[in-house]
Amino acid sequence: MTATMVTPTDLRSACEAFTEYRGTIRIQGAGTASTWAGAAAATDTVVDATALTGIRSYNPADMTVSVGAGTPLAQLQDEAARHGQRIAFDAARVRRGATVGGLIATADSGPLALGFGSMRDLVIGATVVLADGTPARTGGHVIKNVAGYDLAKLMHGSYGAFGLLTEVVLRLHPTPEAHRTVALDCTLADAAGHTRSLLAEAQEPVSLEWADGTLLVRIEGTTDGTEARARSLATLTGGRVLAEDEAAEAWERHARLVDSATVRIGSRPSRLPGVLERFEAPAAAGLATGVATLSMPTDRIDQVHDAVTEVGGTSVTRGAADPQARPWGRQPSALRVLQVVKRELDPAHRLDSGRFGAWFDSQPGVSEAAGGMAPVSSATTQAAEPLAQEPALTRTPTDSGGTAPAGTEQEDS
Amino acid sequence: MLDRAAHDALVAAVGSENVISDPVQLRSYECDGLTGFRQTPSLVVLPRSTEDVAQAVRACHRHWLPFVARGAGTGLSGGAMPVADGVVISLQRMREIVHIDPVDRRAVLQPGVTNLDITKAAAAHGLYYAPDPSSQQVCTIGGNVAENSGGAHCLKYGFTTNHVLSMTVVLPDGEVVTLGEDTDEQLGPDLRGVVIGSEGTLGIVCDITVRLLRVPETVRTLLAEFPSVTAAGDVVSDLVAAGIIPAAVEMMDNLAIQAAEKAVGAGYTLTTPAALVVELDGPASECEAQFDQVRTICERHGCTRLHIAETAAERAKIWKGRKAAFAAVGRISPDYIVQDGVVPRTRLAEVLSRIEDMGRDAGLRVANVFHAGDGNLHPLVLFDDDAGELERAEQLSTDIAELCVELGGSLSGEHGIGTDKACSMPRMFGEADLSTMDSVRAAFDLRRLCNPGKLLPTPRLCGEKPGRYRPHPLEEAGVIERL
């Protein structure tokens, strides 16, 4: 059986993709991370997000932009650059055409994460279509906003299991006047030592990566300021300030290393070198962020998972891994909450969650509540998880002072 | 009143020495910083550990008792206001700085630690905790997480959500989980980010691990006065256009300046129509060059006085004027309401002139203090309760928040929705948006016991039909769509 391919072009057709087609659904972007985190399952329908493109609103003076989630980030960067701005985000696969929505759904990030965080820190609003075709908005169009739950965070790293991002609002940063990269060929252990002394200085690097034998430190700012800071960092480390084309080449090499990785890990920064040293694999390591990608042969990925888990870190497979490899090192502590959120937002489990291995296989009993439209008040039968074991609620006022189930419907009774 | 069994269960959970049931003492928990809303709780428990919190929450869950977490009670949206016949779980006895890790630059804190104490403890290592709400001397990190608090410096450094790595959370059924990891890499969807800013409705946050930043090499602060609010606003736009992200840009209008001067005498000119506080920080070589640019831009827009802080004391004085502004308004008016709304920065001038008109129509004065860099307004509606102006003032304040939404902004930039603005939520979000949020709430708290009645509108709170959804202006312009 081949899946039906649906390619919505706007919010309406995106909603229709969910209401008009039956069965299970997989969401797909540009396909630049299609083999990350395990294997997607075969579904009845595939929703292709790549036609949800284009800038919806962009007022450079507000430094926010709203785009279709299927827009390749590189394309958005080109537009922002014309206004002296950028999305301060540089994951390696942006070069290969990754979409804004896909970058969020996979929680990707690049070397600039040290200075600016990941997509979760740059997204200020989103529209999501849920499994039953309901369009839901979260956040807004202003950078500072605390109204309502921040559901864009829930989409960050959701690998399509919670809904389809159709539109995303991002914050922009000014393109710096200048940037400089200081490079130093050294071992991982030396790089870790330099990282410590670099961070003790107030030079504020925006990226600090050890890429297979070379420590790369990037700083940004004014022309004169970066020049002076780069020189002082070079003196401090014994490295040298790269010429512009050399710097571009060094970062391109870093990106290629990331692209060819089989596993991505995260740990407390000081523990990262210890983990990496146990494996003689090509690696790109953010020594200040604690995030690294490495190219381990598939048959040794389990060892990486175990080593990282041992130090309390995270690990997940990346593109070059065999899809049969164990995708995640361990489960999150609050997996049960994720399972119940999944049940609330996608009660019929239409959206593929194969990228999470077996995390969502033990779904709590299917709720009667339609597509997350209403709080669950139905009697869920034989649920596996405690949260799902609630009986149908008897909604009685509390002022009796009795022990009868009470205090619910009126919320603030 | 609590029934005996429930009362006993809570006493057993935390120990009788950590329970308050005396009616007079209970009264001091009846409201937070939004004093207009009051409700005396049935019982207050003061756990000393995460395990105590879990036991207390389990007791509430078992006995179907609604409960409300409480930090310092400085919240300005009624988020920590107790629920009738409910329990308050105060985190005031969990104030330990568990660990400062200068190598990985992070701190582990119990929820009752005050915001400023984190920075004080980190200072020995040349580090600090960036989000700095004006209430930082008293507000707790737990409250900051619940409200996703910002501060004057969040334009450059972001909000609480950008600085919390992980946290231990007691879920509303008493299960203890960890949300977040040792780095920004998460295992699947970012539930940590959902709970941050959820206003205490998804569980009680206990140990919190925050990122610490290195103290910047240089800080440069100036106070600039302008012939009009518009001129000051133009300066902010030009700063942005020049690619400068100041650590802070704060604006005050004349009424706010008068109040602040009366209170603390920070040296602002009493008659000036508008003042800006601009602060830059970072490596010295960057800061100096940009600071010169800031001065040039101020002068270009007719700056009438430019005062550069030359010493730490002078800098502190400038900030004292700004930070005193809220409370100082009490000097020029018997009563006032603090509002908190956000507009796209390019609409600052427009929103200010409309607020002026609305104030005139209502016969009330409005003082304005705001985080100009990110369009976050704090209009202070001045009124006299004794003269029967309360209702009019509340209406004006609500209208201002809703005006912000109409202009493409938000109901709240940092104080939260709480009890105060739950009924305004339908102005900003459609039914499907709100019901999706409610589904997420149900996933965490099926029994609806955790800070019920806050954040999302309820028929009881807002009447059967909470205000109609108004299309977002971008929607009307055909820029964004909704079915």
Ligand SMILES: Cc1cc2nc3c(=O)[nH]c(=O)nc-3n(C[C@H](O)[C@H](O)[C@H](O)COP(=O)(O)OP(=O)(O)OC[C@H]3O[C@@H](n4cnc5c(N)ncnc54)[C@H](O)[C@@H]3O)c2cc1C
């Ligand atoms: C003068 C003044 C100035 C202020 N300036 C700012 C500012 O610049 N920026 C800003 O963002 N805010 C500001 N505020 C608002 C307020 O200080 C913040 O919202 C602060 O984070 C509240 O902290 P708190 O400890 O007082 O929390 P509380 O008021 O006690 O509680 C606030 C909310 O958090 C919940 N809560 C508290 N602790 C926990 C916990 N451990 N787990 C789960 N939920 C919890 C409560 O249930 C409630 O919903 C200001 C307030 C005042 C009075």
